[in-house]
Amino acid sequence: MESNKSSQAYPMKGGDGVSSYTNNSSYQKSLAEVVTSLIGEAIAKKLDVQNFACGHPFRIADLGCSIGPNTFIAVQNIINSVQLKYQTLRITSTPEFQAFFNDHASNDFNTLFKSLPADKQYFAAGVPGSFYTRLFPRSSFHLIYSSFALHWLSKVPDEVMERGSLAWNKGRVHYGGAKEEVVMAYKQQYERDMHEFFNARAEEVVCGGLVVVLVPGRPNEVPHSKCIGNVLFEVLSCCLLEMAKEGRIDEQTVDHLNIPIYYASPQELEEIVNQNGYFTIDRMEGLPHIAEPETKHAATRLALGIRVGVEAVFKGHLEEETIDELFDSYSKKLAQVPSAYSSGGASIMFAVFRRNNINVIKK
């Protein structure tokens, strides 16, 4: 049901080596702990469990789950909160739980499956495919979660890749620092993708069910040019261009490379959700940016963090060795301009969307 043709998959680095996702996701993890209480609150106040068919399993999905362990922590927290809710409501027959772990088919599901907690209190399933398509049958999910994944677009917007188009992104690998047309092309891709996302979830989630999202974004008042993520990619573009000038890579390679990531503001997301119409926004807020501690190794750590995230985009365009060189010079450059990541705007968006009680889905 998913067509892979137009979709691009850049899964996180698998296994458990030094530069694996598992060993470079402590930031996501500490944040997930911060949001545990927020999710608990959303479930306690907004999830209408009494409306759900009793006797049926409670189904949870984590979209863009990567290979663990954060996803296991998140799913367990959700289950704890739902169980607490049943206790509070004195509903004695708590449902069985089924948790679906979704990511691209190229994600390392073998590692995910092998590290499933031995004492898990749910039936686990892995679901390969893009969350911009339908993943599950109609009206069968009660809570869908996604953390640090929805800033990934389904693909690089076409115009950005087209030599000759006004939005052609020559000499850069992201809209960070690029001209307005490039920024607009990314923004429009984000809007199209999020509509697909909410249309698909609208079919899958039962009325009264929740979609809970944690995603890096941009505070409303911060312009694209001041958003930390964009600045970081701008510095990366510079490093690549320097390597091109020194003849170590082909300049055309830089033109071809584009990172399909968009940092949306709460306001942008709000507009999309309202226009889409299937969900009500129960909560939406920016969590403060947790700055990297200013240690000697801050730049190295940050460069490695970015590398883990976007390395897959570079594979196939650049040799492994060249990628090493790139992130080496990137980490040096970041150390020279600590302001690039210690000031500027950034925020993690936390949002809770509730499926409206519309039974017929508009087309």
Place this chain on the structure above:
Amino acid sequence: MESNKSSQAYPMKGGDGVSSYTNNSSYQKSLAEVVTSLIGEAIAKKLDVQNFACGHPFRIADLGCSIGPNTFIAVQNIINSVQLKYQTLRITSTPEFQAFFNDHASNDFNTLFKSLPADKQYFAAGVPGSFYTRLFPRSSFHLIYSSFALHWLSKVPDEVMERGSLAWNKGRVHYGGAKEEVVMAYKQQYERDMHEFFNARAEEVVCGGLVVVLVPGRPNEVPHSKCIGNVLFEVLSCCLLEMAKEGRIDEQTVDHLNIPIYYASPQELEEIVNQNGYFTIDRMEGLPHIAEPETKHAATRLALGIRVGVEAVFKGHLEEETIDELFDSYSKKLAQVPSAYSSGGASIMFAVFRRNNINVIKK
């Protein structure tokens, strides 16, 4: 929910190399085509779709699916038959389909997920874990299929491994050719396992839902000693013992090695199902053994086929090189005694079990 401690997993060889499961399962495949019509018939005659809650997805599982492609063919055939049934009954709203692919957590799900058919008409999910435990929520499945997997026991029976026990299986790697106590220990393990299997499925399958099984077995009238599978393992034991005598492997290694496979007769399985009580046998029959064509390479092919299946049991006990030697001498020995595999008893059991209308599950 699954405890891995007492369960042993020997998944088929992944990837797509010469000795991979993908490239050595044409026998299973051709047989699956033979049973397509049998499954179609079972669905047409025995599956009570009118009783299933309408508006809900139709859920299918393939237990012990390996890495494809047979499982995709099987699932698609099942869906075709169900759709045909809806058409015949003139039920216009055909359900959405969700297919769950189960195997041990050590199975190569990455390969499975990457080769999912692009035009599949169902939502796919992978489920890691032993089918001798609960895998799915209560009453949520309509048809559960398992092909060439249920002859694998959950583990080697304890007594068989215990030096000093009457059932200690010294000098052999299987009950094929072994003394009565060893055969009995295997038989009892099979009975325990099948009870676990039917207890778990009884919870998961809706009333009127089907469990369809294809499994290599032994015709009622054939004694263990004449069952082809057992003879083949007996020859394998001989090869190992010879290598031990020549000092190429340690004799104790042979004592420790045991292949947890049991070839049951239809009668044995019938007794278990009747005793278990949750399912009615709608159909049970032996399909004729399709003999290997008597080509020059028959022995080589057969040895390779067995190797693909049981190699994982030997890993960790023997070096890769020693395993190569073993199957080399095995294939030579088989060529010397073609009667070992061209005569003797064998059969593929095809069985359809229907979940009884008991709502309360006895403990």
